[in-house]
Amino acid sequence: MLAARLAHYAGRDDVVVLALPRGGVPVAFELATELRAPLDVVSVRKLRAPSHKELALGAVAGGDVLVVNDAVVAGLGLSVRDVARLARAERSELVRRELAYRRGRPQVDIAGRTVILVDDGLATGASMKAAAAAARERRPARIMVAVPVAVSDTCEDLRREVDEVVCMLMPEPFFSVGSWYENFEQTTDAEVRKLLDLSVEER
Numbered sequence: 001m002l003a004a005r006l007a008h009y010a011g012r013d014d015v016v017v018l019a020l021p022r023g024g025v026p027v028a029f030e031l032a033t034e035l036r037a038p039l040d041v042v043s044v045r046k047l048r049a050p051s052h053k054e055l056a057l058g059a060v061a062g063g064d065v066l067v068v069n070d071a072v073v074a075g076l077g078l079s080v081r082d083v084a085r086l087a088r089a090e091r092s093e094l095v096r097r098e099l100a101y102r103r104g105r106p107q108v109d110i111a112g113r114t115v116i117l118v119d120d121g122l123a124t125g126a127s128m129k130a131a132a133a134a135a136r137e138r139r140p141a142r143i144m145v146a147v148p149v150a151v152s153d154t155c156e157d158l159r160r161e162v163d164e165v166v167c168m169l170m171p172e173p174f175f176s177v178g179s180w181y182e183n184f185e186q187t188t189d190a191e192v193r194k195l196l197d198l199s200v201e202e203r
Contacts, residue, residue: 001168002027002146003034006116010035014113014141018042020131021097022187023177024119027148029195031118039199040108041192042117042134043097044127045090047083049076058083059126060090061134062098067126101192105200107138115140121177122150122167125158132162149180 009015015037019028025041032039043062049055049072057076058068066087073083115135122128122145132143144164152170159165171180178184 002031002118002148002166005166005168006031006035006146009037009114009116012037012114015116016040016108016110016113016140017116017118018108018110018131018135020044020117020119020127021101022189022192023121025192025195026187027120028118029199031116031146032199033202035116036203037116038108038203039196041098041101041196042131043094043101044131044134045094046127047086047090049078050082050086051076056124056126057086059130060087060094061130062094063134063137065130065133065137067130067133069124069126097189100189101196103193105196110135110138110140112139112141114142114144116144116146117162118146120148121180122147122154122158123174123177125151125154128158129161132158149177 017028017032017037017039019025019041021041028039045060046056047058049057057072060066068083117131128145135143143162145158145162146166149169150167151174155165155167
């Protein structure tokens, strides 16, 4: 569905698909294959509330990007120091994943190109905002967000952050991203590496 919606980007040499690992990589792989575009990852880590692991209070990405939901942080009674501590812990995992996924391959150059950021879905949008901020530091011409399923308010909120947002399905009530997948088993590091390798081989 995403590939059909974005078919006008197919075959262009100025388009790059960037996936948010790990769950966004299988979706982005299919999209990149259909569009005949290079695939890469933009590593992002959610900052999870210490007492509510499913609640994201923000996210970190490369380039020292930190996105925080001030309302959630205030509601949990967390301090600036608490958030900084959580961010430090996630940044170490960010570095590990970058090394594990690329295995010596350099980042795909996105300067002056159209970047399509892809994840398996959007709930709060914190990870996608962090990914967009990290991508923006690398000076692309345009940044687009493309996801199969999302919360409608999150899609609207992201329109202020990027040039274009494509959310294929915005069901009400939303429940969770995984609710709209037949198979939502966790994507592994090995699967991410395999899909990135396959994408390079196909191109």
